[in-house]
Amino acid sequence: MKKRVLLKSLSLLLSSVLMTGVLTLKPKAAVLTDFSKDEIISAPIQSIQTLDAVYGVENGVNVAYTTVTGSASSKIPAMFNVVDLDNEKLLKTFELQDASSAWTHVITKDGSVYIGTTGAKAKLFKYSPSENKVEDLGVPLEGDSTFYSLSTDGELVFGGGYSTGAIFSYDPANTKFRNYGKIDDGTVPGDDGKSENYIKSMVYHKGSIYAGTGTNNGRVWKINPATGEKVQLQIPKGLPENKGSEDKMGMVYHINVVRNYLFAFFNGPRTVMIYDLDKEQWLNTVIPEVRGMIGVSDEVNGHVYFSSRDTNMYRFNLDTLTLDPNPVRSFNTNLRNTAVIDLKDSEFGKNTMVSVNFNGSFYLFDFDNNKWGLTKSVVSSQPNNIQSIEKSADGNIYISGYMGSIGVKYNPLTGESTNFTLGQIEGMGSLGNKLYLGEYPTAQIFELDTTQTAPKPVKIGQIGEGQDRPFKITSGDGKVFIGTIPGYAELGGALTIYNPENKSFKTIRNIVPNQSIVGLAYKDGLIYGSTSIAGGLGIDPSEKRAKLFVYDVDNDKVLKIQDLEVAENETLPMISGLEFGQDGLLWGTANGWVFALDKETLKVVKKKQLYPEITNYGRWRPTYIKFDNKGLMYTNPGEKLTAVDINSLDSKFIANTGIFTLDNEDNLYYAKGVYFHKVTPKALEFDVSKEFTPITLNLEDKELNLYDEFKKQIGLSINEEDVYFEVVGSAVNLKDNILSAVSEGEATITPYLSVNGEYKKLNEIKVTVKEAPKDPDTPKEEPKTPEDNNTGKDDKGGNTSTETTNNNEKLAKTGFSNNSIILITLGVILISLGCFIALRKKYKTI
Structure with a gap:
């Protein structure tokens, strides 16, 4: 019985191969999610600068x-x-x-x-x-x-x-x-x-x-x-x-x-x-x-005044050219351009020094009468550019502004916003209920308890070691890890480890010599890092390509510094976005590439060039990678926010931005200038039984963009990789999704649409090609000779042969040509025949 079943199966296989004639190899599924619902929530950072x-x-x-x-x-x-x-x-x-x-x-x-x-x-x-x-x-x-x-x-x-x-x-x-x-x-x-x-x-x-x-x-x-x-x-x-x-x-x-x-x-x-x-x-x-x-x-009564780093104001005597060692007063802020004025009808004297404050008010200093004050601010606030956004453990999104003086806590569930005092934050990261914020300048680190109703960041330290911009913050095993860019005219960033238990900072500069740290991911006692070749403003990089590294936290040891096996023929100023995925792989970006690494060897397991035009990207701000709850990965190589299927690496562009995050419901939030955007992803739904409107072409019209026509008929926002077409009939030709009229007649087009990870065969689209309407004044054609009538049609005007053509785009995706398909088909036939003959000899009783 088993022998008969086996031979029957082989016979069916052979029959199916012979009947189909062409082996269809389909591309992998693309990302088919609609990201068109993109709304501006607000310009959240409103301040006076x-x-x-x-x-x-x-x-x-x-x-x-x-x-x-x-x-x-x-x-x-x-x-x-x-x-x-x-x-x-x-x-x-x-x-x-x-x-x-x-x-x-x-x-x-x-x-x-x-x-x-x-x-x-x-x-x-x-x-x-x-x-x-x-x-x-x-x-x-x-x-x-x-x-x-x-x-x-x-x-x-x-x-x-x-x-x-x-x-x-x-x-x-x-x-x-x-x-x-x-x-x-x-x-x-x-x-x-x-x-x-x-x-x-x-x-x-x-x-x-x-x-x-x-x-x-x-x-x-x-x-x-x-x-x-x-x-x-x-x-x-x-x-x-x-x-x-x-x-x-x-x-x-x-x-x-x-x-x-x-x-x-x-x-x-x-x-x-x-x-x-x-x-x-x-x-x-x-x-x-x-x-x-x-x-x-400017001079006031024989002195000039200055603000000191010890948070006091001092004066310098112009007659003796000596510094008065005693502070004039406490002054924990910056002094800006000054003048000496005589305010009218004021309690301040004639030699009052005035200096503008960052918030639009003005400091008034009457040194003769030992009096000082601050005017009210009468100028209007303006929206300021957003510098960073991040979701914290409490599900709220925290927002910082460029040259900032305020921050915003945004609740995605209620849409409510709460303002609080905050400087320019370059990067944020969570550990438990605490949000850690890295402030520019001088790489100051703040801790924010997200369980408190009113946000109140508390400074916990300053990194030092010449560091200036803390762009990358992550955590693991009860510790916070910070990657930084050095200050002006400096090369050599640092990795800093903060231990909240004993409130200690440990900074290791130049893990990769002369390179800054812009990518960090933690797993099993090891920090996986990546770099930028850039230093602070005012100095050119000394190195040519960014690096990967592995650092052992417990043993305080660099285990590995390694090149990335991606973009080998491109300039590579930055590798960033490092995150471990649900698949256990270490994901990252470089230029227009997305890649996945084996954490043991740092060898590339998967890679795809999403944007070939991006070949020299990156300085300070890292790219980011976020995973949603449905298996999609979001990243922004070259500031192009993109959804990526981590299995097929199919992708879909969403928006241009350098900053984004996800909420707990998988909604996307990103910043563009002063504006805070929300994108609500939606799984596309489509009735695969839909009947399509026939297409009519005139020979004079010649061409039609089939992808645009298909998208219009189905009413969905899809990428070109979400669909491919098969054409039957010699009246048209399809190349790069451009449908061209070849001769009078009819053809059928079968679309295959990616739905939930699989390509679904849809109903056929009928195509009719007609001769262009003739001008009445056009002279009649001379009768054709029998040789001229050799058109490939029979006596009744029907086609003498029917050609089945797969979309060139589909073949390009699969990597197979028509010759490859023919060879594979013949190979399957020969293997099937060989198995059939061998089994016939072995089982002669059948």
């Missing part, structure tokens, strides 16, 4: 000119404001189109205010009090995205910023710009040979421009505005306050000239050095431990 101000008088009233940050990428322009300081009220506001913020303002002698902005291109604007308008003067330096400093001789305006390292002048008389070129190119005798891309500070004084450069080893330069001639004011070595960093001074963050002294604030050693402009030499006196946006204030 005022970076700078200048001060003047309009109509006898003391006024401040300041700009509130917006978002040019989200079409929300920065707002220029005129504020009445005497009466604490807003007088005027003007939009600065295509500008996100303004780090610098300057007033010329005619009362005009010039505004240097940040945006896709740095622009110069002019406010005229007499004309009561703001004018866009355009782009002074192609290649600059930010202007950090403006100065004036009273008529001409000078400026510079990032990233050309050049300075410009603007002449309002002829409305012309002049480009002086890059100032610090590293070639001047005595220079360090390193080019600097920042003009961070500038002042005009007695016929010369003094410009401060950076970021690596900035210097003060004296420039002749008429000739463009430049000289570096080389600094003395061996001053103890500079802590031996004369070759690593960072930026000249601010320059101010008071009397005959130039005060230069270097943010490397955090010192203010003093240059005697009359004697043309640096003093040995140095002001140490300075913080803030400026080094020293």
Whole structure:
């Protein structure tokens, strides 16, 4: 009996092969989920950010000119404001189109205010009090995205910023710009040979421009505005306050000239050095431990004032050139641009120093009467760009803003938002009910108890070791793991391990030499990490390709540093997104690739190039990988949010974003500029018995995009890989989903649609090809000879043969050609015949 069943099965197999004629090899299933429900929830970070101000008088009233940050990428322009300081009220506001913020303002002698902005291109604007308008003067330096400093001789305006390292002048008389070129190119005798891309500070004084450069080893330069001639004011070595960093001074963050002294604030050693402009030499006196946006204030009663890193304000005596060791007052914030004014009808005296605060209010310091105060903020808030989002263990989503001062807790179930005080958070990660937040600058780490109703982050430490940006935070076995980027002009990131039990930090810098850490995943006592070749701003990478590494936590040992076997022929600046999947594999991204690794060997088990056009992506911000509850993986290589089936690696693009997360219901949330989006995934439903509308083509029409036509008829948002077609009939040809009319006649198209992981055969689509309607004036054709009538049709006009053609796209997916299918078919036939004959010989009784 068993013999008969076996032979019967072989016979059926042979019969089925002979009957089908073609072996159809189908591609694997694609992701068939609808992500079209994409809604903007809000612009959640609404705050006032005022970076700078200048001060003047309009109509006898003391006024401040300041700009509130917006978002040019989200079409929300920065707002220029005129504020009445005497009466604490807003007088005027003007939009600065295509500008996100303004780090610098300057007033010329005619009362005009010039505004240097940040945006896709740095622009110069002019406010005229007499004309009561703001004018866009355009782009002074192609290649600059930010202007950090403006100065004036009273008529001409000078400026510079990032990233050309050049300075410009603007002449309002002829409305012309002049480009002086890059100032610090590293070639001047005595220079360090390193080019600097920042003009961070500038002042005009007695016929010369003094410009401060950076970021690596900035210097003060004296420039002749008429000739463009430049000289570096080389600094003395061996001053103890500079802590031996004369070759690593960072930026000249601010320059101010008071009397005959130039005060230069270097943010490397955090010192203010003093240059005697009359004697043309640096003093040995140095002001140490300075913080803030400026080094020293303008003169008030023979002193200049500064904010110290010890959270106090101090003063420096201009007559004795000595520092008063006693604090003037407590001042735990940054000092910004200052002026000395006489407030009208005020409790403050005539020599009141004013300085703008970050939230649009103004500090008032009456040193004569030992009085200080803070005005109310009268400018309006603006939406700010979102810097980071993350879901915590309580299911809420926490949001931080760029240059932030507030954070938001968003409840996905109720849609309610709660604001709280928070700086610029680069990365977040959870351990139990605690959310850990990494703040820029200086890599400060905060802990937030998510069980509390009102969010209140508490600072638990600072990483140190020259680290600046904590972009990656994860956890495991009761510990928190943090990957960081170093500070300005530094290479070499760090892995930091925080133990909440004993509140200890352990930082290991340069696990991979000269590379930053942007990917971390923990499993079974080991940290699996990945890197970026980038360091801080102002320094080029020394390495060519990012790396993978494995670190043993208990034994404090690097077990492995390894290249990634992906994108071997591409530049590879970053590997990130490391996460363990439900399949036990370690998943990650690099350029436009997604890959999975064996955790023991770090060998690539799976990989797919989702976006071939992305071949050199990454600097600081990692890509992310999140797994939902249904087996889909979400990732954003090259800031392209994408759903991936981890079995087939089929994928679907969703949106462009560098930041996203998932809630507990598998809804997607992402940020784009100031806006917070929600995408609700929906499994596509389709009636496979649907009847399709026939297609009619004229020979004159020639072509139709079959994919577009199919998508229109089924009414679903699908990708091209979600469907393939089989065509029967010689009247049409199908190539790359373009259906072409070949000859009069009919054809049938069979669509195969991916539904729930399998391709389903749908009803046929009838296609009719007709001859194009003839123009009545067209001459009749001459009768054809018998040879001309050899068209491949029989006497009745029917087809003498029927051709079955598989879509070329389908064959490309499977990797098989028609010849391959024929060979496989013949192989199966021969094997079946061989088995049949062998069994016949063995079982002669049958």
